[in-house]
Amino acid sequence: MSPGIQAILFSKIEGRKWIETILPFAWGELCQVLEARAGIVVLKSPEEDSYYESASFGYGEDGFFYSFLTREGKHWDEVMSSDLPCHFPGKEFELFGKSGDAKVFRIQSSGKSVGFLLMEWEEEKGEIIDTFFYLFAEKIGKEWGNFPSRSAEPVQVQISSQPAVLKLIPNWEERILSLGSKKIITILGPSGSGKKTLSKWIHSRLQPGSPFLVLGSLPENLGKLEKALSDWGKEASRGSLVFLSPKSWSLGQQKIVLDWLDSGGFNGLVFFIDRNDAKEEMLPAFERMILKDKILLSGFDFLPKEILLEIANLLFQELAISQNRNGILLSSEALSSIKLRDFPSNFSDLKNLFLSSILRSKTREISLTDLGEENVDVRILDNEDLDLRRGIQALERQKILLATRIFSGNQIRMAKALGISRGSLQYKMKQLGLL
Structure with missing residues (x-):
C-alpha cells in the first residue's frame, strides 16, 4: 500500500488540518495508483453555502473547469443525490482530455452531501474503482464533519438592526x-x-x-x-x-x-x-x-478601545449577514487584535479587513491568522449609489475574491469560472488592488 493511501486511512491528523495538509497529497497519489489522467475534490465550506476545490491532480498550469457540473444544474443535482458514482463519457461531456471517461462520486457527512470526487481516465474503468471512491469519500466526509474549533471562545455577535456607526454618536x-x-x-x-x-x-x-x-x-x-x-x-x-x-x-x-x-x-x-x-x-x-x-462623527483615533471593539463586533456581523455567511464567527484573539491596529480610514479600513477575510475563509471562524496584515479595498456593492464605475468595481472585487476562495487562488481556474482570460483576470486584480 502506498504512503499516500496509508495517509488516507491511518493518519492521526484529523479534521481541518487533515483536509488542508494530507488530502492534497493523498489525492494525487490515489489518482496515480488508479491511473487517472486528472481529478479534483470539491468540498462545501463548513456551515456555509459555498464550495471550493480542496485538491486537484493532473491539470497542469492550464487548469480546467467542468462547466457541466455548475452548481444548481441538472448534473449537479444528479451527483448530489446519487449513492453510486455518476458516469460522464467524453463523447457527451466536455472533459479535460476531450475524450475518455469521468466518474463523479458525492461526499457525505452526517447524511448530507458536502462535495464530490471526480476522476478522469483515457478509457472507461470498471466497478472496482468504485470501492476506492467509496472509501475515500467516506474518509473525507468523516474529517469534514470533524473540523475543530480554531479558538476556545469564538465571538458570538448579537443580531441587531442598528449599524455600528451609531456607537460614534x-x-x-x-x-x-x-x-x-x-x-x-x-x-x-x-x-x-x-x-x-x-x-x-x-x-x-x-x-x-x-x-x-x-x-x-x-x-x-x-x-x-x-x-x-x-x-x-x-x-x-x-x-x-x-x-x-x-x-x-x-x-x-x-x-x-x-x-x-x-x-x-x-x-x-x-x-x-x-x-x-x-x-x-x-x-x-x-x-x-x-x-x-x-x-x-469622530474617527477611530478618538474612541476608547472598548467602544472600538464593540463597533468591530457589530460591523463583523453586518458584513457576515451581507455576504450570506450568518454562521461565521470571529475569534476572541482576532477581535482583541483590533485594539493594536491602525485604521486611518476608520470604517473603510476595518470593513476591508473583515470583508476580505470573510470572502476568503473556507471555515466557520475567522482566526487571528485569517485577518493577517492585508488590507485590500474590496468594498460592498451599494445599490443606491448611481456611480456605475464604483458599482462595477465593487461587484468585480467580490466575484474575484469568491473565485479565489473556491479555487484556492488558481488563476487559470478562476478565469475559466469567471468567463474571462487569465490575462484579463490578472489585469483586473492589479487594477482592483488584489494582486
Whole structure:
C-alpha cells in the first residue's frame, strides 16, 4: 500500500488540518495508483453555502473547469443525490482530455452531501474503482464533519438592526429622534467614518419603504443642473436624496441647489455628507442651511478601545449577514487584535479587513491568522449609489475574491469560472488592488 493511501486511512491528523495538509497529497497519489489522467475534490465550506476545490491532480498550469457540473444544474443535482458514482463519457461531456471517461462520486457527512470526487481516465474503468471512491469519500466526509474549533471562545455577535456607526454618536437615540421633523440633515466626519451608512439608517427609520438616491456629483452646466434636480426629485419622490461633498461645489451650484430646495421642489429628506473641514467659498445662506442640523462623527483615533471593539463586533456581523455567511464567527484573539491596529480610514479600513477575510475563509471562524496584515479595498456593492464605475468595481472585487476562495487562488481556474482570460483576470486584480 502506498504512503499516500496509508495517509488516507491511518493518519492521526484529523479534521481541518487533515483536509488542508494530507488530502492534497493523498489525492494525487490515489489518482496515480488508479491511473487517472486528472481529478479534483470539491468540498462545501463548513456551515456555509459555498464550495471550493480542496485538491486537484493532473491539470497542469492550464487548469480546467467542468462547466457541466455548475452548481444548481441538472448534473449537479444528479451527483448530489446519487449513492453510486455518476458516469460522464467524453463523447457527451466536455472533459479535460476531450475524450475518455469521468466518474463523479458525492461526499457525505452526517447524511448530507458536502462535495464530490471526480476522476478522469483515457478509457472507461470498471466497478472496482468504485470501492476506492467509496472509501475515500467516506474518509473525507468523516474529517469534514470533524473540523475543530480554531479558538476556545469564538465571538458570538448579537443580531441587531442598528449599524455600528451609531456607537460614534453620544446619546444617539435622542439625537436621531430629534431629526424626525427636519427636512435637511448634514452628516460630517473624517474619511470612512460611516456617514453614508448613517444616512441610510436614518432614512429607513424616518422614510421606511421610500426611494433612497445617492448623488456623487453635480453637472457643471447650471442649466443641466436645474433639469437634473427636477429629475432626481421625481425619481426619489417622497424618499431621500443624498448629496456627497457639497463643500466642493461651485458658488453657482450652491445657489441652484439652495433655490431648488427653498422653492419646495422636493418633499422628502435631503442629506448632505462631507468632511468636517472648513471651506472658504460658500454662500452664507447655503452654509447656514447645511450646518443648521448636523451630526458630527469622530474617527477611530478618538474612541476608547472598548467602544472600538464593540463597533468591530457589530460591523463583523453586518458584513457576515451581507455576504450570506450568518454562521461565521470571529475569534476572541482576532477581535482583541483590533485594539493594536491602525485604521486611518476608520470604517473603510476595518470593513476591508473583515470583508476580505470573510470572502476568503473556507471555515466557520475567522482566526487571528485569517485577518493577517492585508488590507485590500474590496468594498460592498451599494445599490443606491448611481456611480456605475464604483458599482462595477465593487461587484468585480467580490466575484474575484469568491473565485479565489473556491479555487484556492488558481488563476487559470478562476478565469475559466469567471468567463474571462487569465490575462484579463490578472489585469483586473492589479487594477482592483488584489494582486
